[in-house]
Amino acid sequence: MTRRQGDKETKGWMDKDTRRSDRVSLSPLLRVPLYLIPLAFLALFYFYPLFSIFRLSLAPEGQPALTALRGLVNTPYYARTLWFTTWQAALSTLLTLLAALPAAYVFARYQFRGKSLLQALTTIPFVLPTIVVATAFTSLLGPKGWVNQALMAILGLDRPPINLVHTLAIILLAHVFYNYTIILRMVGGFWANLDPQLEAAARMLGASPWRAFWEVTLPLLRPALTAASLLVFLFDFTSFGVILILGGPRYATLEVEIYRQAVHLFNLPVAAALSLLQIGCTFGLMVTYTRLQQRITVPLQLRPRQITARRPRTRSERWLVGVNVAVMILLLVVPLLSLAERSLSAGQPGYSLAYYRALSVNLQSSIFFVPPLLAVRNSLLFAGATVGLALTLGLISAWLLARQRGRLGRLLDPVFMLPLGTSAVTLGFGYIIALARPPLNLRASPVLVPLAHTLVALPFVVRSLLPIIRGIHPHLREAARVLGASSWRVWREVDLPIVGRALLVGAVFAFTVSLGEFGATVFVARPQMPTMPVVIYRFLGQPGVVNYGQALAMSTVLMLVCAAGFLAIERFRYGEVGEF
């Protein structure tokens, strides 16, 4: 449905002026309403609830709550929190880049067996609840974990040499673990469409491989690189579960502090002021980014990936692929495998499917029991709705932003990213106040779930699409026209194949964001449509090894559904789209 809608819209543009194909004009009668759709969505489900909760928190009886805010400026604790939030995010982003960039190159330039499976596996961490990831890390790196046991045996130590419980190191490791896939997919996807002949030409002219990369490839790569880094930074900047659970009580980001103030102390003025600070930082960062982005975007010679990727031939090429695959397996796949292994073995001798069987037995005839397949169905329903909504809105938004290079564009672009920098609990509370009256009384409606997911997914779709849309070379369209292609054919055979790849990347992220239950839905009153993460948390809420085993079994099901979903999305073919 989404795709068809997209076709119609873009076809409309293409029917018009093609001489200035970079700024295709559409009659304002159609264009303005079209652009209004994503803006109305943001206004209704982001700005309106946010404004409501801020007004209630900061000026409860029409008077600004100044006394509560004075402490904010006077207490050095909050300044320290902001500082920690910023530098840990910067450091995490840098480490994620270091770990994932070589893999992005390998994925862009080489074909090898198991590539798409490996790529699907790297995205799974994204959907796993932090508490589950924490148990996986403990089973590998904890005092009784494999690594410590092995080191103790090899080195003859009597105490575990690695202690990562509640350290900065485990925060950074977890951030790399979660966000690796953003760099791999966004940069790798973009890189795959760059023409390798450019770099080859530089080499031919005598440039060293390093210089060819530095002076040819890197400048071309910059739009995708900055977009992906920005997303990783924002995710780390608003990090919640990783800081709270893995980092322990000595570390706090703004997001953690907002949650503490809003939920446990019910200190709404301070929570709102900290939320505003967080949103302000996001906006400032985005404005800087937008200015930078406009300077570095150049029209590109994009190529289909069959041409750009090939099998590794020389020994050093095979070695390069091998090392990167090994790092990915160690960093990302082994923790996932250890979870799956424990779902088969926890608390019992040998392996069995006992916990999987237990998933479909309602032991206590609980009213909240959900058969596993129903939870999978609910998750997929929400994820499907989110993908549809996010791609539709994202496509319109990206075209809108690509065309607005003036002041309006510089203002609008950051606005689309704000939901990522907004604390989930603040927005969740905003929904409670703002969406209380018919026809908008959605507070207890299942519709609110995909809407909230879309808010978080939209920035991913927009960021995936923008570099590509801005990079489409106007000559390509002109050439097609000159050769006699109809405007429909131009769009189908020039624009769509190029944008299609980025659309798939956006779809993968929208799907992931929804399956992993990101953002405001955690704090929205939930109707009886439990998803997989909800079921996992229900099991983890009570003692007993059977509950633990079932939580792990459900987590494994979540991983499998997620991987199957990615593979399905990547196999998705529409004309030549899938070929890219």
Add this chain to the structure above:
Amino acid sequence: MKKTTLLFLALVLLVAAGCGPTLTPAPTPTPSGPRTLTVMTHDSFDASQEVIAQFEAETGATVKFLKSGDTGAALNQAILSKDAPLADVFYGVDNTFFSRAIKADIFESYASPVLADIPDALELDPQHRLNPVDFGDVCLNYDKAWFEEKGLTPPATLEDLIKPEMKGLLVVENPATSSPGLAFLMATVGHFGEDGYRDFWAKLRGNDVLVTAGWEDAYWGQFSATSDGDRPIVVSYATSPAAEVYFSEGKYAEPPTGNVLGDGACFRQIEFVGILRGTANRDLAEKWVDFMLSPTFQADIPLHMWVFPANPKAELPEVFQFAEVPPKPAWVSPEGIDQNREKWIEAWTETVLR
């Protein structure tokens, strides 16, 4: 401009409705259709299908549950929505949040006739805005096998925890982010008094206490009896050992964990139900409160929520023989908690973390 905006608002909603499941109508009862009672509660709430079906059969109404996060998050949402209530009834306010709920004035008085069966000690509100449903104790659990293997005597009192041989054994939850964490802090305030609890925590810190954000990461991440962690003492519930037996598929005949039941080592949490101010279904809401306090629902509580029913007429399941009741739990009044929560948590953070 305004017209186009409205037009496209409608369009967005259409897209949303088309993609998602169908919109549920607002919970206003129509005279012709069946009525719906909405119960807002925390994530830990659970009950049997048969029991809820019995209420629905008796009243002809449908019961809908809205789970809204942990106790604090759910209560805050109820307070924020008090001008347009999300539900008819709220279950799950405990004595640590009691005063916040009363002060926000979100509940209507209702003196249920069944209250006659409930012990007076559990009733905290003379105006009956909040009626007691169940109670449970936050206690220290220890790993029996670990202490046996090391030849150590498990702790029996709070004072035992600061002995040198208990160094590095305890994991607690952060009272700033966790309900059992706050309850355990209250136990130490109640036991050592306002003057003594900081000193106790300073000594615990010296004894290398580990602090986690919530119960899940303490119990599934650090407690040696239930995870790959290496801490044999954890802040949990007095019923957790019984739950370990019940949820072991017959692996355990005896609990693998024990409770520390010394004087003032546990803190009692009482959970309440109340009718939300402004409900359009006052009669149904009253019936629901009566039902929650009746022996039918009360007997269903233990195995679903692992707490004790407030009504002594309710029968306890067999596995509750392992659920011990501390003879002298610590006590801090709800008003005291409400007035001092922020101050005590701040002082605790200063003492233990900074």
